[in-house]
Amino acid sequence: MGVQLSDEGALSTGAVAAAPFIAGATAGLVCDATVFPMDTIRVRQQARYRAPSSVAATESLTRPGRFWSAVSRMQRYSVWKEASSILKKEGIRGYYKGLSVVMLTSCPAFGVYYLTYEASKSKLGSTTGWSPDAIHLLSGAVANVFGMVIWTPQEVIKSQTQVQIGASMSPRAVIRDIYRENGIRGFYRGAVIGSLTWTPLSAIWFMSYERLRLLSCCREELAKEGSCSAGRLAASGFIAGVIACIATSPIDVVKTQYQVAGRGIASSSSAAIGASSVPMIALALLRSEGVGGFFRGVWAKSLWYGTFMAINITVYDTVKLSLQGSDC
Numbered sequence: 001m002g003v004q005l006s007d008e009g010a011l012s013t014g015a016v017a018a019a020p021f022i023a024g025a026t027a028g029l030v031c032d033a034t035v036f037p038m039d040t041i042r043v044r045q046q047a048r049y050r051a052p053s054s055v056a057a058t059e060s061l062t063r064p065g066r067f068w069s070a071v072s073r074m075q076r077y078s079v080w081k082e083a084s085s086i087l088k089k090e091g092i093r094g095y096y097k098g099l100s101v102v103m104l105t106s107c108p109a110f111g112v113y114y115l116t117y118e119a120s121k122s123k124l125g126s127t128t129g130w131s132p133d134a135i136h137l138l139s140g141a142v143a144n145v146f147g148m149v150i151w152t153p154q155e156v157i158k159s160q161t162q163v164q165i166g167a168s169m170s171p172r173a174v175i176r177d178i179y180r181e182n183g184i185r186g187f188y189r190g191a192v193i194g195s196l197t198w199t200p201l202s203a204i205w206f207m208s209y210e211r212l213r214l215l216s217c218c219r220e221e222l223a224k225e226g227s228c229s230a231g232r233l234a235a236s237g238f239i240a241g242v243i244a245c246i247a248t249s250p251i252d253v254v255k256t257q258y259q260v261a262g263r264g265i266a267s268s269s270s271a272a273i274g275a276s277s278v279p280m281i282a283l284a285l286l287r288s289e290g291v292g293g294f295f296r297g298v299w300a301k302s303l304w305y306g307t308f309m310a311i312n313i314t315v316y317d318t319v320k321l322s323l324q325g326s327d328c
Contacts, residue, residue: 020118021111023319028110031312032102037095038304041082043162045297046256079300098161101171109150117143133207140206144199153187163260190259197255201248208240230314237313241306250294254282
């Protein structure tokens with residue numbers, strides 16, 4: 001089944017202008033309901049603290065080959081171990097902790113995200129002489145800055161709910177707890193480091209995706225046929241997601257530990273190693289696990305984010321193109 005790129009059946013000017021918001025909201029809702037369990041596993045992995053191993057830490061710094069081999073083995077083992085642990089202790093419901101918060105906020109967040117991206121891309125394309133890659137990179141970064149106004153509180157509430165084990169607090173109770181302890185500022189805990197994580201990830205993803213989509217979907221022969229395979233869109237989104245995740249994994253691990261410090265499975269993590277700030281958490285992680293610690297959960301996140309964005313962009317482009325017409 002292909003995604004139609006023709007202009008036939010395009011709707012009114014208002015619908016065309018609102019297409020990125022409508023398509024983004026739809027894509028966010030579909031994706032969150034589909035791949036949320038992968039995100040729970042990723043957050044659980046990143047929030048945990050492992051006992052220090054000076055030998056492993058030293059080797060990871062001095063022997064790159066052993067470092068990547070160890071990271072690969074650790075991630076493959078940890079993903080399945082974490083998934084099995086959640087299922088055994090909490091059942092299927094354990095994978096969906098915090099989903100209600102995400103479902104309520106994803107529609108407006110992704111709507112704003114894609115609307116900002118398309119507007120930035122259009123503006124930069126018409127007023128600068130920059131290369132397409134530079135335009136996509138900056139537009140992706142700008143889109144994330146606007147989206148984070150909604151996503152940061154969502155991420156804080158979701159993460160603190162996900163790391164609870166057993167009879168955990170409900171999202172509503174987590175919200176009350178955050179507000180009681182820190183007020184509104186508590187919902188934006190880690191906003192700066194979160195921006196340093198998600199902004200480059202968004203920028204790299206859009207640049208990679210647009211390049212891959214151009215190569216796979218917008219070649220002359222495909223444009224003449226008037227359609228692009230949904231599989232091509234999904235593959236481009238997935239590969240771009242993996243690239244972006246690997247590039248931004250170190251800051252993401254530190255960000256997650258900072259946001260969930262002292263909560264649930266993280267109660268023996270940042271607090272136990274005496275790390276209360278971003279630099280201290282990063283230093284403690286480096287000392288205890290070496291460089292490999294900064295890639296904890298990278299495969300789980302790559303699988304989650306790659307799958308998420310593959311579904312997300314396929315739904316987004318399908319809906320947007322049905323409203324706007326060709327985008328190649």
